[in-house]
Amino acid sequence: MLKTSMPHTPFYVYDQAGIQQQCDRLKTVTLPDVATVLYSLKANPNPSLVETIVNQGLGCDVSSAFELDVALSSGVAPKNIGCVGPYKSTRLLTECVRNNIAFVAVESAEELVELGALKRRYGSDTAILLRLNPNVEISGGSMKMGGAASQFGITEDDLPTVLALAKSHQVAISGVHIYATTRVLDPDSFIANFSALCECLIDLQTRFALPLDAINLGGGFGIPYYKGEAALAVEPMREALLSLQQNLIEKTGATRLFFESGRFIVGENGKAVIQVKSIKQSGGKTFVVCDGGYNLFHGATAFANLMRKPYFINKATRLNVAEIACAALPNRENTACGEALSGTKAEAQRYTLVGPLCTPSDIIADKFDSAPLAVGDYLVVHQVGAYAITSSPGLFIGHGFPAEYLVTPTGVQQVGKQDSIEEMKRRYTNIEQEMASESLRRVS
Ligand SMILES: Cc1ncc(COP(=O)(O)O)c(C=O)c1O
Known part of the structure; x- marks a missing residue:
């Protein structure tokens, strides 16, 4: 425990109670028993924050082998970990399947084939989701990551080819992941985007016989950064979001929904x-x-x-x-x-x-x-x-x-x-020794 009232500057300081409160607020807008909110470690992977969030009942969204390691060390159940990101190293994919995490969202044909082979090799239960970049009009977010040209996910145009590739490689697809935008502050825009995504998923399932057992609906819960911006009020969205989720599972037969959030939980x-x-x-x-x-x-x-x-x-x-x-x-x-x-x-x-x-x-x-x-x-x-x-x-x-x-x-x-x-300085010293012990660790 810190004795002095003011530590040496500069420093970061986090408010645990505030983080817990944000987790609880998100849980109220997600369907109990079906939906899991995953904390996106990319926002801040500090193990004490991750542990706080996991103790509050959230899962983890990871994008690197380091983030997966932190998540697993927090004690979160592997069934509450998902992995997403435009590039995943072989090491990361291997650790995901070896630890039987809930899902990996693949973003390319290459990744699909590699992950399929790793899953077979390790006899893993990890579900494979396709990250889609659907043709949906998205509004209200400051950073678009879908519904426009982007490096993320698989476009609707490529979907039939990727589904055929999965079939030919005997790779089972369990569902999809969509992360269309982030930093949405207006509840009406949030609901409109969410509703458009749900409609789009229902439509894609009909058109492409898309498997939708598990759906990662992304997030986009924003926080204010600049003058004139107001915090996102999640409470008024509750009823609409819960009924959209209910409708989605009824129409698609999905058994698990996931949401992802980073900045809303720890940013403020x-x-x-x-x-x-x-x-x-x-x-x-x-x-x-x-x-x-x-x-x-x-x-x-x-x-x-x-x-x-x-x-x-x-x-x-x-x-x-x-x-x-x-x-x-x-x-x-x-x-x-x-x-x-x-x-x-x-x-x-x-x-x-x-x-x-x-x-x-x-x-x-x-x-x-x-x-x-x-x-x-x-x-x-x-x-x-x-x-x-x-x-x-x-x-x-x-x-x-x-x-x-x-x-x-x-x-x-x-x-x-x-x-x-x-x-x-360690980064530049003992290079040969450390590389040797690192490759030993990877082999074992
Ligand atoms: C795929 C994905 N998931 C989750 C997040 C977390 O977003 P936020 O911190 O805005 O909640 C991002 C952010 O870029 C992302 O790209």
Whole structure:
């Protein structure tokens, strides 16, 4: 347990109760006994978070051998693990079938043949689903992954060929997976997309005699990142989603449904805390240099700047890590950018917040309006529980990834270490020895 009230910065901090609450909310919109919500480890594979989520009754959605290893170590039942992703290594496919996970969603003809052979070799029960990229109109999500040209899944046009290939290789297909979009915030769009997908599946089954014993319906549950965005209210969707699922299983005969969600579960429940290290004037701007930036929350810096949309950031008014983790989003409706929680608008000053990297793109927030900042102040970057540690260049400039903390009812636990110089150097040392022991492990 953490003794000090404020750890060394920068760090990530997660709110366990918030994560549990999000899991419970998702469970209410999925059909009991038939549907399983899988946590997408790509959002954040921290084993303590995965364990929290699995203890809440969710399964795991994995895309790499590492994620599968973390999932299995969490104690989740293999029948509640699914594997999805445009490329899966032979090692990953082998571990999936050896562990009899619920399903692997294949995304290409090559993968179908390889997985079929591995299943036979290991006498595995793992179901094979086809990931489809159907011709459906999708709306409301910020990132389309279906219903348009994409590297994901098999198009409707290719479906007959792939089904024939499966037959000729004696590979049984048990169902389909569709992940059409993500980050949907509007309940009406969510329901409309979901309804269109269900209709499409019913139609495909009729037209292609598509086996639909298991269906992975994807997800797309969004969270707000920018000013003016509201959180997705799942509660009003409950009735419509449950009745669409009921209709789907009645029409198709499906016995298992799966949903996937990453950011909705952990995104809002993770914050990064950084510290102001220096303040300087240049070209009429006041630059505030912090000890974390683009290397810790790529989405909040590079992506948000590209979109010219400010993220939710505020000056920490309380120096207590548990209170920071559980603090609600600051109200940003009336502010240009990043208003501090304390202080009035009248005394606000405009800053350019930057991170520690040697690149002009490491701007955390341009035009950050805040009560006066001083060296030593802490800043909280919100909504970074998902796709921060997993999609930021943590090794850039050799800073390494920072420590991670989890706030639980019994206190604050450290659940991830700051990368040490020794650990970072390990990548470049003892190469031959480590490769030899790795290949021994693979053989055994
Ligand atoms: C196939 C698949 N499943 C699940 C997810 C998780 O999405 P989210 O974190 O938005 O819930 C993604 C995200 O890209 C995905 O591609």
